[in-house]
Amino acid sequence: MEISAAGRLEVRITPADVGKRVSVRSLIEYGPSGERFTDTVGVLTSWDNGVLCLTRRGGESVRIAEAALVAGKVVPSAPARRRGPAASYEELARVAARAWRPLESERLGDWELRAAGGFTRRANSVLPLGDPGVPLDEALVAVRRWYAERGLPPYVQTATGAEGAQEPLCAELERRGWVREVTAELWTGGLAPVADLGAEPSGVALSREADAAWLARYRRKGVGEVALRVLESGPSVWFATVPGDGAPAAIGRCVVDGRWAGFAAVEVDPARRRQGLATAVMAALARRALAEGASAAWLQVEDDNEGARALYRRMGFAVHHAYHHHRAPHAPESSAPDGDGAP
Incomplete structure (x- = not known):
C-alpha cells in the first residue's frame, strides 16, 4: 500500500x-x-x-x-513471471488460435468470428484481438446475429492476467449481462526439458492423422467429420499413440508453429495412470517439435484439474494467463466442452 x-x-x-x-x-x-x-x-x-x-x-x-x-x-501492468519463455498475450493468443482452427471465420474489424458446428467453445467463439471497428454494443449485436444464423450460442473468448490482456472487455461484457461460463489457463515452458523426460525408445508412435485407434481413446466420443477437421488443423500437427489392449493406453496431440509447440488431448487409460505414459507422450511429441525448430511450449489446462497441473509444474510449465468464454445473455449454454486444452 x-x-x-x-x-x-x-x-x-x-x-x-x-x-x-x-x-x-x-x-x-x-x-x-x-x-x-x-x-x-x-x-x-x-x-x-x-x-x-x-x-x-x-x-x-x-x-x-x-x-x-x-x-x-x-502497480506494474503484469507481475513478473519467474519461469517460461517470454511472450506477449497477443502472440500466444494467435498461436493458440492457429492450433485449433474453425471451419468458418469472418472478420469484424480486429475481431475474428469463428464457427465449427459447435465442436468446442474455442472453435465457436469470437477472438477479439483489438478494435471491432464499431462501437461495442453494435459489435455485440453483429456477433449475436452471426452465431444465430449458424444455430450456435454466441461466445466471446477473453483473457486476463497478462500485459495486453482484456480485463476491460471482460468487465464490459459482464456489465451487459454476458455470462463468464468457462475459465482455464494457458501455461508456457521450455521445450527441451520436456523432450528430456522420456527415454527413447518410448513406445510412442507418431502420425500426421488422428486414426481410428487414436480416436478410440479420445474422450469426446462419436467424433465426426467436423471435429476431425478441427483436430487435424494447424501449421504442423502430430498425433501420438501408446498401444494398449483395444484402445490405446495413451494419446496426445501437438501443433508446431514456428518457435512454439502446443500440446493438447493428452489422455491416458484410467487403468494405466501413474505409469509415466503422459510424460512419455509429451516427451515424444516434444522431440518431434524440436526437430522442426521449435524451442518453447504451451498448453491449456482447466483450473480444477489438479492432477494435470501438478504434472505440468514438474515439467517446468508456469501460468502465463487465464482465458474465459463469455456467453450472451439468454443464449442456451453450449453442451460442448472447451476441448482444446490438455486434460
Whole structure:
C-alpha cells in the first residue's frame, strides 16, 4: 500500500487510472478474526457513480465503494513471471488460435468470428484481438446475429492476467449481462526439458492423422467429420499413440508453429495412470517439435484439474494467463466442452 512520509495510508489512484493495474485497500463491514480491511489487486476497469470495479487475474470482478477506500496505487501492468519463455498475450493468443482452427471465420474489424458446428467453445467463439471497428454494443449485436444464423450460442473468448490482456472487455461484457461460463489457463515452458523426460525408445508412435485407434481413446466420443477437421488443423500437427489392449493406453496431440509447440488431448487409460505414459507422450511429441525448430511450449489446462497441473509444474510449465468464454445473455449454454486444452 502507498504510505506517505507522515506514515499515513493514501489513495493515489483516480478515475483517470481506469485500464491500469492497481492495488487497493478497502474497509470491510465484517472480516475474519475481526479484520477491518481487505486488499485487492487487479485492473481498474471502471470508476462510475462512486463505485470502482477491479478485474482480478482470474477474471473475477470486484466492486468497491469509493467511500470504503483506505489506500490505493498503480502497480506494474503484469507481475513478473519467474519461469517460461517470454511472450506477449497477443502472440500466444494467435498461436493458440492457429492450433485449433474453425471451419468458418469472418472478420469484424480486429475481431475474428469463428464457427465449427459447435465442436468446442474455442472453435465457436469470437477472438477479439483489438478494435471491432464499431462501437461495442453494435459489435455485440453483429456477433449475436452471426452465431444465430449458424444455430450456435454466441461466445466471446477473453483473457486476463497478462500485459495486453482484456480485463476491460471482460468487465464490459459482464456489465451487459454476458455470462463468464468457462475459465482455464494457458501455461508456457521450455521445450527441451520436456523432450528430456522420456527415454527413447518410448513406445510412442507418431502420425500426421488422428486414426481410428487414436480416436478410440479420445474422450469426446462419436467424433465426426467436423471435429476431425478441427483436430487435424494447424501449421504442423502430430498425433501420438501408446498401444494398449483395444484402445490405446495413451494419446496426445501437438501443433508446431514456428518457435512454439502446443500440446493438447493428452489422455491416458484410467487403468494405466501413474505409469509415466503422459510424460512419455509429451516427451515424444516434444522431440518431434524440436526437430522442426521449435524451442518453447504451451498448453491449456482447466483450473480444477489438479492432477494435470501438478504434472505440468514438474515439467517446468508456469501460468502465463487465464482465458474465459463469455456467453450472451439468454443464449442456451453450449453442451460442448472447451476441448482444446490438455486434460
